[in-house]
Amino acid sequence: MKTEIKQMRFELQIIASWIEPGSKVLDLGCGEGELLYFLKKNKQVDGTGIERVESKVARCIEKGVPVLQGDINEEIQDYPDDTFDYVILSQTLQQVYEPAMLIQSQLRIGKKGIVSFPNFSCWNVRLQLLATGYAPITKQLPYEWYDTPNIRVITLKDFRKFSKEVGFKIIKEVAINTQNHDRSGGVIKFLPTLFATYGIFLIGKYGS
């Protein structure tokens, strides 16, 4: 299990550690299903993914991970309330057109949500903009402004503010710094808004 978990992105390793064994999980934008595969094997999780790209969908099914090919904003609509224990949105929020609506749907069909995104207030992002005057390009956000799928820039503080405006609860948050193609990293306790490359939030509904 230890070696397998190390093969996943560090951020997914943290998310995996938050999931209770035997729970029901939906992974929005699950890619090739590495998180779900890990959870199924090691935590007996009953998991499903949603993924847009056919080749990634195929990889999921080949390795035995149930997945639906489709758009997360549409596919999320069909599930009854509280179908899942956790609904995960890993590194996708920055690509979503209507984040408030998506997060509300996430918390409608799931008892809890997990959201992670690259932190745009990390020192290197700030420094690049200040020093060069160009839109920052980092390992976490490696695109030029004109070909990026990441239509939103989000900071840890932004997300906390957003939670108050939309009306959901942040149950737990972890800021991380990653190295080695995001495979390893550490939790940042000191000035996370400056030093974290990613933020991971466990969210829930008020009154539950």
Added chain:
Amino acid sequence: MSEYIEHDKNNVTVGLVEKKSYTFAEPPNEMIMESGSRLGPVTIAYETCGQLNDDKSNAILICHALSGDSHVAGYYSEDDPKPGWWDIMVGPGKGIDTDKYFIVCSNILGSCIGSTGPCTYNPKTVEPYGLDFPVVTVGDMVKAQKALLDHFGIKKILSVIGGSIGGMQVLEWCVSYPEMVVSAIPLATTTRHSALAIAFNEVARQAIMADPNWNNGDYYSGAEPDLGLAVARMIGHITYLSDESMRIKFGRQLQDKSDISYNFDADFQVESYLRYQGAKFVQRFDANSFLYITKAADYYDLEKRHGNGSAVEAFSKTRAKFLVVSFTSDWLYPTYQSRTMVQAMKKNGLDVSFCEIEAEWGHDAFLLPSERLTALVKGFLERVYNENRN
């Protein structure tokens, strides 16, 4: 479908197979059809590949489409020119692995390739049934398959797999015998025909019925409605292809000539192809079976039959794990129809996977070699096989 059947590129085959048959529903215990009429005795032609394991937990049922038969894989003899219709998918180490699973494929009720249908003898009149054959539904086809599996003593089917009308049988299995079906793979199919699909079937049927040789279905002692059946098949073929595949395959190319002939010969390759397919089809298929099976497909309405018009209610009866697959260029059963059934499955909290495969070959794509489809089927079956053992 048969025009695609070729020998396996790598010579991997399940080897020799045998066409067998099972007869049941002997009078007075005839099979009660969905329409209320009685039919008996009923013979079902079938083929099996692989070995049924001791606890009978590795059985897979493959349901064929309109013109298919029980010969799903392998060869009937050493010098057989062609293997079964899904030999690319069924065999040792293939998508449906005959080293691992026990595969059953039977000819559908109402067909003409070994199972009871309008061209078989009516024991009451000692003549072929013709139009005296009762109307067959997808539900009846499945009921006959169930009788065959009961005969094998199979209580649980690891997976029911099929495309097109075969896919309708798959869905029907899942709602009619939910306790038996562990998983299901409906390919390029729908819970009910669109007006477009019914329209094409109706034109095809009209072509048969307009042939004077058809003679209200009573033609078995004389000339058969070959022209009508050939035209029906030509129409079918158009719906199985796509604009894109026809453009790639034929374009406006001429057949064995450098210029158009200014008469009504088959100038274009596409005309020649359709004529050839039509002429070939009449040698192996019965016109009345074509009428009965297309009608069964048109009548099929899972929502109405099992859910008072609601797909969600219909699928609430099922327990199976699903792999639903559609193809981008399939205009006979477009992806939206697969998505509709997936949506209903999701609303019931069912375990469902869905993939839309990018393919230019239209509806026929499900029968063509596809590494993607093979890998999907293989991965899905492995999962359900392992989960079913735990």
